[in-house]
Amino acid sequence: MSLTNKTPETKVESLFDQIADNYDGMNSLISLGNHKHWRKLVMKQLNVQPGSFAIDVCCGTGDWTIALARAVGPSGQVIGLDFSEEMLKIAEKKVAAAGLRDRVTLVKGDAMHLPYDDNQFDLATIGFGLRNVPDADQVLHEMTRVIHDQGRVACLETSKPTNPIIKLGWRAYFNLVPIMAKLTVNKYQEYSYLQRTTAEFVSAAKLVEMFQNAGLTDVSYRQFTFGAAAFHLGTKHA
Numbered sequence: 001m002s003l004t005n006k007t008p009e010t011k012v013e014s015l016f017d018q019i020a021d022n023y024d025g026m027n028s029l030i031s032l033g034n035h036k037h038w039r040k041l042v043m044k045q046l047n048v049q050p051g052s053f054a055i056d057v058c059c060g061t062g063d064w065t066i067a068l069a070r071a072v073g074p075s076g077q078v079i080g081l082d083f084s085e086e087m088l089k090i091a092e093k094k095v096a097a098a099g100l101r102d103r104v105t106l107v108k109g110d111a112m113h114l115p116y117d118d119n120q121f122d123l124a125t126i127g128f129g130l131r132n133v134p135d136a137d138q139v140l141h142e143m144t145r146v147i148h149d150q151g152r153v154a155c156l157e158t159s160k161p162t163n164p165i166i167k168l169g170w171r172a173y174f175n176l177v178p179i180m181a182k183l184t185v186n187k188y189q190e191y192s193y194l195q196r197t198t199a200e201f202v203s204a205a206k207l208v209e210m211f212q213n214a215g216l217t218d219v220s221y222r223q224f225t226f227g228a229a230a231f232h233l234g235t236k237h238a
């Protein structure tokens, strides 16, 4: 069975347009600064080679796109794709401030239908995006389609702690997220949505199956901060 986010795509797009200005700050607040640490660990594990061609799907304000651009070096290229113009505008500013315009192309597009031919990229990444798309299986198939043989698909996403006590604390904390958003940036509804998609997203074990169903092999994952987030990695063997 396919994992679907029942909120219409146009609603998700306008929601991200509305929160774009506060997104980076809220990310740090909600994850208690942990997302920066997770991103560093992920990049270390990925060991991206200079000269690589990568696509960062659902790139948002560009944190992963920028980290990839640094890793691929001047001989590489990174595409950052997202459907929210406001998120892309912030990404554009951050890419320029980092001096990486020469190796980053930001594209407005739909993760469900990547506008690229088969077998193009060395690496396709998606960070905190998979739980927001209408069909996560389709997006994983699309990411697998556009990487070449031996290419890799990587996903960093919120996950579910398995320890029952940690799970209780995690749920209680996540219930506070919309309230924190109301108090800090006056965006209760938007962060209720993000809290709900986090709670509804699949377990790390189920996401392994979804990677395999998309045609990826050697699928592995590691969890961060007692299972609050998980990093999945798979390889395409054509």
Ligand SMILES: C[S@@+](CC[C@H](N)C(=O)[O-])C[C@H]1O[C@@H](n2cnc3c(N)ncnc32)[C@H](O)[C@@H]1O
Binding pocket: 009, 012, 013, 016, 057, 058, 059, 060, 061, 062, 063, 064, 081, 082, 083, 084, 087, 109, 110, 111, 112, 126, 127, 128, 129, 132, 133, 134
């Ligand atoms: C939670 S943000 C993650 C942003 C960024 N990857 C990060 O790591 O911070 C999710 C992003 O996915 C984008 N998104 C959601 N559904 C999409 C779709 N179907 N096609 C393209 N982008 C989508 C949203 O616009 C938003 O920028």
